Amino acid sequence: MFLIILGMLIISVGFFMAKGNSPLARFKGIVRIVGLVVIFLGAVTSMLKVIDAGDVGVKTLYGKVDENVLHSGLNIVNPLVEVTTFDIRTQNYTMSAVHNEGNKDGDDAIRVLSADGLEVVIDLSVLFKVKPTSAPNILGTIGTDYVDKIVRPITRTAIRDNAVSYDAVALYSLKREEFQQKIYQTIAASFAKRGLDLEQLLVRNVTLPPSVKAAIESKINAEQEAQKMTFVLQKEKQEAERKRVEAQGIADYQKILSTGLSDKQLQYEAIKAQKEIALSSNTKIILLGSNKNPVILGGMN
Incomplete structure:
Protein backbone atom coordinates (compact mmCIF):
# COMPACT_ATOMS: atom_id res chain seq x y z
CA MET A 1 0.00 0.00 0.00
CA PHE A 2 2.88 2.36 0.76
CA LEU A 3 4.35 1.86 -2.72
CA ILE A 4 0.99 2.57 -4.35
CA ILE A 5 0.67 5.87 -2.48
CA LEU A 6 4.29 6.72 -3.33
CA GLY A 7 3.66 6.02 -7.02
CA MET A 8 0.60 8.28 -7.02
CA LEU A 9 2.67 11.07 -5.47
CA ILE A 10 5.35 10.64 -8.16
CA ILE A 11 2.72 10.86 -10.92
CA SER A 12 1.29 13.99 -9.30
CA VAL A 13 4.77 15.52 -9.34
CA GLY A 14 4.97 14.68 -13.04
CA PHE A 15 1.73 16.54 -13.78
CA PHE A 16 3.01 19.52 -11.79
CA MET A 17 6.20 19.53 -13.84
CA ALA A 18 4.18 19.48 -17.06
CA LYS A 19 2.34 22.71 -16.21
CA GLY A 20 5.41 24.73 -15.34
CA ASN A 21 8.17 26.19 -17.47
CA SER A 22 10.88 24.40 -15.53
CA PRO A 23 13.76 22.87 -17.50
CA LEU A 24 12.82 19.62 -15.82
CA ALA A 25 9.48 19.64 -17.64
CA ARG A 26 11.00 17.57 -20.42
CA PHE A 27 11.40 14.69 -17.91
CA LYS A 28 7.71 14.62 -17.14
CA GLY A 29 7.16 11.48 -19.16
CA ILE A 30 9.91 9.64 -17.33
CA VAL A 31 8.52 10.72 -13.97
CA ARG A 32 5.08 9.44 -14.87
CA ILE A 33 6.53 6.13 -16.00
CA VAL A 34 8.44 5.81 -12.74
CA GLY A 35 5.25 6.54 -10.83
CA LEU A 36 3.34 3.89 -12.75
CA VAL A 37 6.12 1.35 -12.14
CA VAL A 38 6.07 2.09 -8.41
CA ILE A 39 2.27 1.71 -8.33
CA PHE A 40 2.57 -1.60 -10.19
CA LEU A 41 5.21 -2.88 -7.77
CA GLY A 42 3.06 -1.76 -4.85
CA ALA A 43 0.05 -3.61 -6.23
CA VAL A 44 2.07 -6.80 -6.76
CA THR A 45 3.63 -6.74 -3.31
CA SER A 46 0.26 -5.97 -1.74
CA MET A 47 -1.13 -9.13 -3.33
CA LEU A 48 1.57 -11.30 -1.74
CA LYS A 49 1.25 -12.11 1.95
CA VAL A 50 3.62 -14.39 3.88
CA ILE A 51 2.18 -16.19 6.92
CA ASP A 52 4.77 -17.50 9.38
CA ALA A 53 4.81 -21.09 10.60
CA GLY A 54 2.47 -21.58 13.55
CA ASP A 55 0.20 -18.69 12.48
CA VAL A 56 -2.93 -18.25 10.41
CA GLY A 57 -4.07 -15.06 8.69
CA VAL A 58 -7.56 -13.57 8.82
CA LYS A 59 -8.61 -11.25 5.97
CA THR A 60 -10.83 -8.21 6.41
CA LEU A 61 -12.09 -5.95 3.63
CA TYR A 62 -13.72 -2.69 4.71
CA GLY A 63 -14.54 -4.22 8.10
CA LYS A 64 -15.97 -7.48 6.75
CA VAL A 65 -14.20 -10.64 7.99
CA ASP A 66 -13.48 -13.42 5.50
CA GLU A 67 -14.21 -16.87 6.96
CA ASN A 68 -11.41 -18.50 4.93
CA VAL A 69 -8.08 -18.26 6.75
CA LEU A 70 -4.61 -17.95 5.21
CA HIS A 71 -2.27 -20.75 6.19
CA SER A 72 1.51 -20.57 6.65
CA GLY A 73 3.50 -19.82 3.51
CA LEU A 74 3.11 -17.42 0.58
CA ASN A 75 -0.48 -16.39 -0.19
CA ILE A 76 -1.95 -14.24 -2.96
CA VAL A 77 -4.63 -11.87 -1.68
CA ASN A 78 -6.62 -8.86 -2.73
CA PRO A 79 -4.28 -5.87 -2.30
CA LEU A 80 -7.07 -3.97 -0.56
CA VAL A 81 -7.59 -6.50 2.24
CA GLU A 82 -6.02 -6.24 5.67
CA VAL A 83 -4.53 -9.42 7.11
CA THR A 84 -4.44 -10.10 10.89
CA THR A 85 -2.31 -13.02 12.10
CA PHE A 86 -3.24 -15.38 14.95
CA ASP A 87 -0.85 -17.67 16.81
CA ILE A 88 -2.27 -21.23 16.71
CA ARG A 89 0.55 -22.83 18.75
CA THR A 90 0.18 -23.83 22.40
CA GLN A 91 0.14 -20.79 24.67
CA PRO A 209 -3.90 -19.69 55.86
CA PRO A 210 -0.94 -19.82 58.29
CA SER A 211 -3.11 -21.07 61.18
CA VAL A 212 -4.47 -23.98 59.13
CA LYS A 213 -1.04 -24.84 57.77
CA ALA A 214 0.38 -24.89 61.32
CA ALA A 215 -2.46 -27.18 62.48
CA ILE A 216 -1.81 -29.59 59.62
CA GLU A 217 1.91 -29.67 60.34
CA SER A 218 1.20 -30.30 64.04
CA LYS A 219 -1.11 -33.17 63.14
CA ILE A 220 1.46 -34.68 60.80
CA ASN A 221 4.12 -34.45 63.50
CA ALA A 222 1.78 -36.12 66.02
CA GLU A 223 1.05 -38.93 63.56
CA GLN A 224 4.76 -39.43 62.92
CA GLU A 225 5.45 -39.60 66.67
CA ALA A 226 2.63 -42.13 67.10
CA GLN A 227 4.08 -44.27 64.31
CA LYS A 228 7.51 -44.02 65.92
CA MET A 229 6.12 -45.10 69.30
CA THR A 230 4.31 -48.02 67.69
CA PHE A 231 7.58 -49.13 66.14
CA VAL A 232 9.41 -48.84 69.47
CA LEU A 233 6.73 -50.83 71.29
CA GLN A 234 6.77 -53.50 68.62
CA LYS A 235 10.55 -53.71 68.87
CA GLU A 236 10.41 -54.01 72.70
CA LYS A 237 7.77 -56.71 72.41
CA GLN A 238 9.97 -58.67 70.03
CA GLU A 239 12.96 -58.28 72.39
CA ALA A 240 10.86 -59.47 75.36
CA GLU A 241 9.76 -62.49 73.35
CA ARG A 242 13.38 -63.23 72.45
CA LYS A 243 14.42 -63.09 76.11
CA ARG A 244 11.52 -65.31 77.12
CA VAL A 245 12.52 -67.93 74.56
CA GLU A 246 16.15 -67.68 75.68
CA ALA A 247 15.19 -68.10 79.36
CA GLN A 248 13.00 -71.06 78.52
CA GLY A 249 15.88 -72.64 76.66
CA ILE A 250 18.22 -72.19 79.63
CA ALA A 251 15.61 -73.63 81.98
CA ASP A 252 15.13 -76.63 79.71
CA TYR A 253 18.91 -77.13 79.51
CA GLN A 254 19.30 -77.00 83.29
CA LYS A 255 16.47 -79.47 83.71
CA ILE A 256 18.17 -81.87 81.36
CA LEU A 257 21.45 -81.52 83.24
CA SER A 258 19.86 -82.11 86.62
CA THR A 259 17.91 -85.18 85.61
CA GLY A 260 19.73 -86.81 82.75
CA LEU A 261 23.52 -86.70 83.44
CA SER A 262 25.31 -89.60 85.18
CA ASP A 263 28.38 -89.36 87.43
CA LYS A 264 30.61 -90.55 84.61
CA GLN A 265 29.28 -87.83 82.30
CA LEU A 266 29.94 -85.21 84.97
CA GLN A 267 33.45 -86.57 85.52
CA TYR A 268 34.10 -86.43 81.77
CA GLU A 269 32.97 -82.80 81.56
CA ALA A 270 35.22 -81.91 84.51
CA ILE A 271 38.24 -83.49 82.81
CA LYS A 272 37.55 -81.50 79.63
CA ALA A 273 37.39 -78.26 81.60
CA GLN A 274 40.63 -79.07 83.45
CA LYS A 275 42.35 -79.80 80.15
CA GLU A 276 41.38 -76.44 78.71
CA ILE A 277 42.70 -74.69 81.85
CA ALA A 278 45.96 -76.61 81.69
CA LEU A 279 46.53 -75.58 78.08
CA SER A 280 45.94 -71.90 78.69
CA SER A 281 48.95 -69.52 78.88
CA ASN A 282 47.96 -67.95 82.20
CA THR A 283 49.16 -68.81 85.74
CA LYS A 284 47.09 -71.65 87.14
CA ILE A 285 46.59 -74.05 90.03
CA ILE A 286 44.76 -77.24 89.20
CA LEU A 287 43.19 -79.64 91.67
CA LEU A 288 42.70 -83.20 90.42
CA GLY A 289 41.10 -86.19 92.03
CA SER A 290 38.47 -86.41 94.72
CA ASN A 291 38.07 -84.38 97.84
CA LYS A 292 39.87 -87.06 99.84
CA ASN A 293 42.93 -87.37 97.55
CA PRO A 294 43.39 -84.12 95.62
CA VAL A 295 46.38 -83.59 93.30
CA ILE A 296 47.61 -80.00 93.04
CA LEU A 297 49.29 -78.84 89.82
CA GLY A 298 50.72 -75.37 89.60
CA GLY A 299 52.82 -73.47 87.20
CA MET A 300 53.36 -70.30 85.15
CA ASN A 301 53.99 -69.98 81.42
Whole structure:
Protein backbone atom coordinates (compact mmCIF):
# COMPACT_ATOMS: atom_id res chain seq x y z
CA MET A 1 0.00 0.00 0.00
CA PHE A 2 2.88 2.36 0.76
CA LEU A 3 4.35 1.86 -2.72
CA ILE A 4 0.99 2.57 -4.35
CA ILE A 5 0.67 5.87 -2.48
CA LEU A 6 4.29 6.72 -3.33
CA GLY A 7 3.66 6.02 -7.02
CA MET A 8 0.60 8.28 -7.02
CA LEU A 9 2.67 11.07 -5.47
CA ILE A 10 5.35 10.64 -8.16
CA ILE A 11 2.72 10.86 -10.92
CA SER A 12 1.29 13.99 -9.30
CA VAL A 13 4.77 15.52 -9.34
CA GLY A 14 4.97 14.68 -13.04
CA PHE A 15 1.73 16.54 -13.78
CA PHE A 16 3.01 19.52 -11.79
CA MET A 17 6.20 19.53 -13.84
CA ALA A 18 4.18 19.48 -17.06
CA LYS A 19 2.34 22.71 -16.21
CA GLY A 20 5.41 24.73 -15.34
CA ASN A 21 8.17 26.19 -17.47
CA SER A 22 10.88 24.40 -15.53
CA PRO A 23 13.76 22.87 -17.50
CA LEU A 24 12.82 19.62 -15.82
CA ALA A 25 9.48 19.64 -17.64
CA ARG A 26 11.00 17.57 -20.42
CA PHE A 27 11.40 14.69 -17.91
CA LYS A 28 7.71 14.62 -17.14
CA GLY A 29 7.16 11.48 -19.16
CA ILE A 30 9.91 9.64 -17.33
CA VAL A 31 8.52 10.72 -13.97
CA ARG A 32 5.08 9.44 -14.87
CA ILE A 33 6.53 6.13 -16.00
CA VAL A 34 8.44 5.81 -12.74
CA GLY A 35 5.25 6.54 -10.83
CA LEU A 36 3.34 3.89 -12.75
CA VAL A 37 6.12 1.35 -12.14
CA VAL A 38 6.07 2.09 -8.41
CA ILE A 39 2.27 1.71 -8.33
CA PHE A 40 2.57 -1.60 -10.19
CA LEU A 41 5.21 -2.88 -7.77
CA GLY A 42 3.06 -1.76 -4.85
CA ALA A 43 0.05 -3.61 -6.23
CA VAL A 44 2.07 -6.80 -6.76
CA THR A 45 3.63 -6.74 -3.31
CA SER A 46 0.26 -5.97 -1.74
CA MET A 47 -1.13 -9.13 -3.33
CA LEU A 48 1.57 -11.30 -1.74
CA LYS A 49 1.25 -12.11 1.95
CA VAL A 50 3.62 -14.39 3.88
CA ILE A 51 2.18 -16.19 6.92
CA ASP A 52 4.77 -17.50 9.38
CA ALA A 53 4.81 -21.09 10.60
CA GLY A 54 2.47 -21.58 13.55
CA ASP A 55 0.20 -18.69 12.48
CA VAL A 56 -2.93 -18.25 10.41
CA GLY A 57 -4.07 -15.06 8.69
CA VAL A 58 -7.56 -13.57 8.82
CA LYS A 59 -8.61 -11.25 5.97
CA THR A 60 -10.83 -8.21 6.41
CA LEU A 61 -12.09 -5.95 3.63
CA TYR A 62 -13.72 -2.69 4.71
CA GLY A 63 -14.54 -4.22 8.10
CA LYS A 64 -15.97 -7.48 6.75
CA VAL A 65 -14.20 -10.64 7.99
CA ASP A 66 -13.48 -13.42 5.50
CA GLU A 67 -14.21 -16.87 6.96
CA ASN A 68 -11.41 -18.50 4.93
CA VAL A 69 -8.08 -18.26 6.75
CA LEU A 70 -4.61 -17.95 5.21
CA HIS A 71 -2.27 -20.75 6.19
CA SER A 72 1.51 -20.57 6.65
CA GLY A 73 3.50 -19.82 3.51
CA LEU A 74 3.11 -17.42 0.58
CA ASN A 75 -0.48 -16.39 -0.19
CA ILE A 76 -1.95 -14.24 -2.96
CA VAL A 77 -4.63 -11.87 -1.68
CA ASN A 78 -6.62 -8.86 -2.73
CA PRO A 79 -4.28 -5.87 -2.30
CA LEU A 80 -7.07 -3.97 -0.56
CA VAL A 81 -7.59 -6.50 2.24
CA GLU A 82 -6.02 -6.24 5.67
CA VAL A 83 -4.53 -9.42 7.11
CA THR A 84 -4.44 -10.10 10.89
CA THR A 85 -2.31 -13.02 12.10
CA PHE A 86 -3.24 -15.38 14.95
CA ASP A 87 -0.85 -17.67 16.81
CA ILE A 88 -2.27 -21.23 16.71
CA ARG A 89 0.55 -22.83 18.75
CA THR A 90 0.18 -23.83 22.40
CA GLN A 91 0.14 -20.79 24.67
CA ASN A 92 0.79 -20.66 28.40
CA TYR A 93 -1.01 -18.27 30.73
CA THR A 94 0.20 -18.41 34.35
CA MET A 95 -1.28 -16.69 37.40
CA SER A 96 1.12 -16.85 40.35
CA ALA A 97 1.75 -15.22 43.71
CA VAL A 98 5.49 -15.14 42.95
CA HIS A 99 6.71 -11.87 41.48
CA ASN A 100 7.52 -12.05 37.73
CA GLU A 101 6.58 -15.75 37.56
CA GLY A 102 3.19 -15.21 35.94
CA ASN A 103 2.03 -13.26 32.89
CA LYS A 104 1.35 -10.19 35.02
CA ASP A 105 3.81 -8.50 37.35
CA GLY A 106 3.36 -8.83 41.08
CA ASP A 107 1.03 -11.13 42.99
CA ASP A 108 -1.48 -12.45 40.45
CA ALA A 109 -2.60 -15.61 42.29
CA ILE A 110 -6.29 -16.49 42.59
CA ARG A 111 -7.74 -16.00 46.07
CA VAL A 112 -10.85 -18.03 46.78
CA LEU A 113 -13.10 -18.81 49.74
CA SER A 114 -13.44 -22.48 50.58
CA ALA A 115 -16.56 -24.21 51.92
CA ASP A 116 -15.38 -23.66 55.51
CA GLY A 117 -14.93 -19.91 54.95
CA LEU A 118 -11.14 -19.86 54.73
CA GLU A 119 -9.15 -17.94 52.12
CA VAL A 120 -7.05 -20.19 49.91
CA VAL A 121 -4.44 -18.89 47.45
CA ILE A 122 -4.10 -20.86 44.19
CA ASP A 123 -1.35 -20.63 41.55
CA LEU A 124 -2.51 -21.85 38.15
CA SER A 125 -1.18 -22.39 34.61
CA VAL A 126 -3.48 -22.68 31.58
CA LEU A 127 -2.22 -24.33 28.38
CA PHE A 128 -4.45 -23.54 25.40
CA LYS A 129 -4.41 -22.73 21.70
CA VAL A 130 -6.56 -21.02 19.09
CA LYS A 131 -8.54 -23.24 16.72
CA PRO A 132 -7.39 -22.26 13.20
CA THR A 133 -10.87 -22.35 11.72
CA SER A 134 -12.22 -20.23 14.60
CA ALA A 135 -9.73 -17.38 14.13
CA PRO A 136 -12.12 -15.31 11.91
CA ASN A 137 -14.91 -15.60 14.48
CA ILE A 138 -12.53 -14.65 17.29
CA LEU A 139 -11.43 -11.56 15.37
CA GLY A 140 -15.01 -10.56 14.60
CA THR A 141 -16.52 -11.17 18.07
CA ILE A 142 -13.62 -10.81 20.52
CA GLY A 143 -10.61 -9.28 18.81
CA THR A 144 -6.94 -10.06 19.13
CA ASP A 145 -6.84 -9.55 22.92
CA TYR A 146 -8.69 -12.80 23.63
CA VAL A 147 -6.29 -13.65 26.49
CA ASP A 148 -7.47 -10.73 28.64
CA LYS A 149 -11.09 -10.97 27.50
CA ILE A 150 -11.57 -14.76 27.59
CA VAL A 151 -8.72 -16.82 29.04
CA ARG A 152 -8.08 -14.84 32.21
CA PRO A 153 -11.65 -14.01 33.38
CA ILE A 154 -13.15 -17.42 32.54
CA THR A 155 -10.33 -19.25 34.35
CA ARG A 156 -10.50 -17.13 37.49
CA THR A 157 -14.30 -17.33 37.63
CA ALA A 158 -14.27 -21.13 37.24
CA ILE A 159 -11.74 -21.46 40.06
CA ARG A 160 -13.82 -19.36 42.45
CA ASP A 161 -17.13 -20.99 41.53
CA ASN A 162 -15.83 -24.52 42.12
CA ALA A 163 -13.65 -23.86 45.17
CA VAL A 164 -16.68 -23.10 47.35
CA SER A 165 -17.62 -26.79 47.23
CA TYR A 166 -14.45 -27.92 49.01
CA ASP A 167 -12.94 -27.41 52.45
CA ALA A 168 -9.55 -25.74 52.57
CA VAL A 169 -7.72 -28.88 53.69
CA ALA A 170 -9.44 -30.94 50.97
CA LEU A 171 -8.22 -28.50 48.30
CA TYR A 172 -4.73 -28.75 49.73
CA SER A 173 -4.53 -32.54 49.83
CA LEU A 174 -7.27 -35.13 49.39
CA LYS A 175 -9.51 -33.44 46.80
CA ARG A 176 -6.89 -31.53 44.83
CA GLU A 177 -6.94 -33.84 41.80
CA GLU A 178 -10.74 -33.94 41.78
CA PHE A 179 -10.90 -30.13 41.99
CA GLN A 180 -8.44 -29.77 39.11
CA GLN A 181 -10.46 -32.15 36.92
CA LYS A 182 -13.70 -30.35 37.71
CA ILE A 183 -12.43 -26.89 36.80
CA TYR A 184 -10.79 -28.35 33.68
CA GLN A 185 -14.17 -29.51 32.40
CA THR A 186 -15.79 -26.16 33.18
CA ILE A 187 -13.09 -24.08 31.49
CA ALA A 188 -12.77 -26.41 28.48
CA ALA A 189 -16.50 -26.07 27.75
CA SER A 190 -16.34 -22.25 27.95
CA PHE A 191 -13.23 -22.08 25.77
CA ALA A 192 -14.72 -24.35 23.10
CA LYS A 193 -17.71 -21.99 22.66
CA ARG A 194 -15.30 -19.17 21.85
CA GLY A 195 -12.90 -20.98 19.51
CA LEU A 196 -10.20 -21.98 21.98
CA ASP A 197 -8.87 -25.44 22.85
CA LEU A 198 -7.91 -26.09 26.47
CA GLU A 199 -5.00 -28.54 26.41
CA GLN A 200 -4.02 -28.72 30.07
CA LEU A 201 -4.79 -27.10 33.40
CA LEU A 202 -2.12 -27.16 36.10
CA VAL A 203 -2.88 -26.30 39.73
CA ARG A 204 0.71 -25.42 40.60
CA ASN A 205 0.32 -24.52 44.25
CA VAL A 206 -2.38 -24.28 46.93
CA THR A 207 -1.50 -22.07 49.91
CA LEU A 208 -3.54 -22.33 53.10
CA PRO A 209 -3.90 -19.69 55.86
CA PRO A 210 -0.94 -19.82 58.29
CA SER A 211 -3.11 -21.07 61.18
CA VAL A 212 -4.47 -23.98 59.13
CA LYS A 213 -1.04 -24.84 57.77
CA ALA A 214 0.38 -24.89 61.32
CA ALA A 215 -2.46 -27.18 62.48
CA ILE A 216 -1.81 -29.59 59.62
CA GLU A 217 1.91 -29.67 60.34
CA SER A 218 1.20 -30.30 64.04
CA LYS A 219 -1.11 -33.17 63.14
CA ILE A 220 1.46 -34.68 60.80
CA ASN A 221 4.12 -34.45 63.50
CA ALA A 222 1.78 -36.12 66.02
CA GLU A 223 1.05 -38.93 63.56
CA GLN A 224 4.76 -39.43 62.92
CA GLU A 225 5.45 -39.60 66.67
CA ALA A 226 2.63 -42.13 67.10
CA GLN A 227 4.08 -44.27 64.31
CA LYS A 228 7.51 -44.02 65.92
CA MET A 229 6.12 -45.10 69.30
CA THR A 230 4.31 -48.02 67.69
CA PHE A 231 7.58 -49.13 66.14
CA VAL A 232 9.41 -48.84 69.47
CA LEU A 233 6.73 -50.83 71.29
CA GLN A 234 6.77 -53.50 68.62
CA LYS A 235 10.55 -53.71 68.87
CA GLU A 236 10.41 -54.01 72.70
CA LYS A 237 7.77 -56.71 72.41
CA GLN A 238 9.97 -58.67 70.03
CA GLU A 239 12.96 -58.28 72.39
CA ALA A 240 10.86 -59.47 75.36
CA GLU A 241 9.76 -62.49 73.35
CA ARG A 242 13.38 -63.23 72.45
CA LYS A 243 14.42 -63.09 76.11
CA ARG A 244 11.52 -65.31 77.12
CA VAL A 245 12.52 -67.93 74.56
CA GLU A 246 16.15 -67.68 75.68
CA ALA A 247 15.19 -68.10 79.36
CA GLN A 248 13.00 -71.06 78.52
CA GLY A 249 15.88 -72.64 76.66
CA ILE A 250 18.22 -72.19 79.63
CA ALA A 251 15.61 -73.63 81.98
CA ASP A 252 15.13 -76.63 79.71
CA TYR A 253 18.91 -77.13 79.51
CA GLN A 254 19.30 -77.00 83.29
CA LYS A 255 16.47 -79.47 83.71
CA ILE A 256 18.17 -81.87 81.36
CA LEU A 257 21.45 -81.52 83.24
CA SER A 258 19.86 -82.11 86.62
CA THR A 259 17.91 -85.18 85.61
CA GLY A 260 19.73 -86.81 82.75
CA LEU A 261 23.52 -86.70 83.44
CA SER A 262 25.31 -89.60 85.18
CA ASP A 263 28.38 -89.36 87.43
CA LYS A 264 30.61 -90.55 84.61
CA GLN A 265 29.28 -87.83 82.30
CA LEU A 266 29.94 -85.21 84.97
CA GLN A 267 33.45 -86.57 85.52
CA TYR A 268 34.10 -86.43 81.77
CA GLU A 269 32.97 -82.80 81.56
CA ALA A 270 35.22 -81.91 84.51
CA ILE A 271 38.24 -83.49 82.81
CA LYS A 272 37.55 -81.50 79.63
CA ALA A 273 37.39 -78.26 81.60
CA GLN A 274 40.63 -79.07 83.45
CA LYS A 275 42.35 -79.80 80.15
CA GLU A 276 41.38 -76.44 78.71
CA ILE A 277 42.70 -74.69 81.85
CA ALA A 278 45.96 -76.61 81.69
CA LEU A 279 46.53 -75.58 78.08
CA SER A 280 45.94 -71.90 78.69
CA SER A 281 48.95 -69.52 78.88
CA ASN A 282 47.96 -67.95 82.20
CA THR A 283 49.16 -68.81 85.74
CA LYS A 284 47.09 -71.65 87.14
CA ILE A 285 46.59 -74.05 90.03
CA ILE A 286 44.76 -77.24 89.20
CA LEU A 287 43.19 -79.64 91.67
CA LEU A 288 42.70 -83.20 90.42
CA GLY A 289 41.10 -86.19 92.03
CA SER A 290 38.47 -86.41 94.72
CA ASN A 291 38.07 -84.38 97.84
CA LYS A 292 39.87 -87.06 99.84
CA ASN A 293 42.93 -87.37 97.55
CA PRO A 294 43.39 -84.12 95.62
CA VAL A 295 46.38 -83.59 93.30
CA ILE A 296 47.61 -80.00 93.04
CA LEU A 297 49.29 -78.84 89.82
CA GLY A 298 50.72 -75.37 89.60
CA GLY A 299 52.82 -73.47 87.20
CA MET A 300 53.36 -70.30 85.15
CA ASN A 301 53.99 -69.98 81.42
